[in-house]
Amino acid sequence: MMSSRNAILEALGRVTLPAAAMPVIDVEPNLEDLPGQFEASLNKVGGTLVRVKGLAEIQQYLDERVAEGQQVLSLVEGLKGNRELDAQRHDLKDVDHTLVHGQLAVAENGAVLIKDCDTGHRVAPYITEHLAAVVKADTLYPTMHQAVPKLDLAPGHHAAFIAGPSKTADIEQALVIGAHGASSMTVFLID
């Protein structure tokens, strides 16, 4: 009996759709005030932008959360919380705040690219109650046309464009922030 793989490929061999070339992506980006565009987009998707000059201000934010008695996990070099990355991913369930490194960010939609090489466990940016990312201003891209091809993801890895906190409007179209992923998203943009 023919395998399903061969059966599908054979059926596709009989398909005669007119040849169509892959188009050239020729959309001109708007490069004006990318940080401003990013902030407007991030606000629209429910996130918060904090513009900082250096890591010290971010450390202060983490210290304040620690002082409040929260479980704070920093996955960014040079910044400290009060929680080490657990050996078992399920143990991250009671982490309140997680700080990660963002590879780049997208002005048009407020998304930050977070790779698993920066998060220890893949689930870290999803399971935490609150998520914060550190992004350098020179890694802002205008749209997904520029950002997605910069993905550069190694085989066997995972990455996510995360735009704001998790949300849903499945009950009568009422927007609720905090569905299954993080309930808030803060982006520290280093000028």
Add this chain to the structure above:
Amino acid sequence: MALIGEIESHASAAEKFNKDEARVNWHDKALWALRHKRDLAAESVGGDEWERLKQLGSEIKLHTLSNLANYLQEFEANCQKNGIVVHWAKDGKEHNEIIHGLLAKHQVKKLVKSKSMLTEECHLNPYLEERGIEVIDTDLGERIIQLRQEPPSHIVVPAIHLKKEEVGELFHEKIGSEKGASCPTYLTKQARYHLREHFLTADAGLTGVNMAVASEGAVVVCTNEGNADMGANLPGLQIHSMGIDKIVPNLDAVGVLSRTLARNATGQPSTTYNTIYKGPKAGGEMHVVMVDNGRTKLFQDELLAEAYKCIRCGGCLNTCPVYRRSSGFSYNALIPGPIGIAVSAGDDETHSMAWACTLCGSCTKVCPTKVPLDQIIHHWRKVHAKEGKLPYGKRRYMPLVGRLMGSEMMLNGSMSVARGAMRILPDAVMKPFGGAWTEHRELPKAPKTGSFESWFRKNREEK
């Protein structure tokens, strides 16, 4: 109830939904709100750029479909390099067997699922439940309808047919939330706590696929809630089910389609999560199941194949005047609305689905990949007519209507009689001749003398 082959026709099912006029208006408004948000999002990108994105989306999908065999093989080869196991399933049955085989091998007792219209199409949940596996749908809307034992009524907002009070009652009964609660924030938080326990105790996660990137050997999953990523990243075993139409060539294509998907669905600039899986987690396993289930058959027809340019944003449902006023459950098909008719009217034994459409073309206009939905729906009408399968009434009177309208003399003569009658007879006598059309509408007023044709001849033709 008008049953055709023991299945209810669209018109009959819609008539029942239409009995509660207040609810119809509420449903209509909820969907139109989504359409409005979509318009604002498209405008914020800019009209010219938005139209360009639609054109690019259409060309990318057409290019992919016309080279699908190559791209499927490229995707498979690249997945293998990344440690992803790829499976091919010719139909829903084989898809379910493959999934069950994987779950059985890993002794999975509990599976957490995120939204996947494909697994609905394959009826995966009952298949697994019959075999002793607990299946938990984790998207909030999906969980609501799963607890109600209902199918989705919309492909993006599956519980759009329900009111918050109904959800409150359901959650009180099934997950122990407070009696009488109806605040969406409270109910969503209750679902968060309830489902968090399931994420932490699941043995496997299954998601749908928004895009499968051939050049990368990776799948892209888009959600707002983060449920797909909780499900894929906590248990060791992750499975992704996809129709073979979900392939895109490369990351450029992801860039284009990720710009239109959420904007056209809900008016958001992006879904909260656009996540890319290019291999299993350390110590885990990742499987992708690619399913045909009738797709290659529709690809044989050049026009019908275009239905698979669809990226499942649901925009055509939100704008459709028939869907908004008849709801997803009237269609006798898993995927309702214009795209549902386009992909499933071939299997519609009631021969009524392709008529659940006014051919207004609004769906085609809003589609982010330019699927010619109205043309496809019109094409299905011809297919059903040619097979001699029109409903009895239509089969009898449509040829007569055709003959009447094809003859100028007969058409003008009968219109003259109609105008005369409308001038002298009361509406109550005339309205029944309009059939269902005049049930909720008034008749137009006939001109006092003459006709449009005579007015045109006198005023325009000689000039």
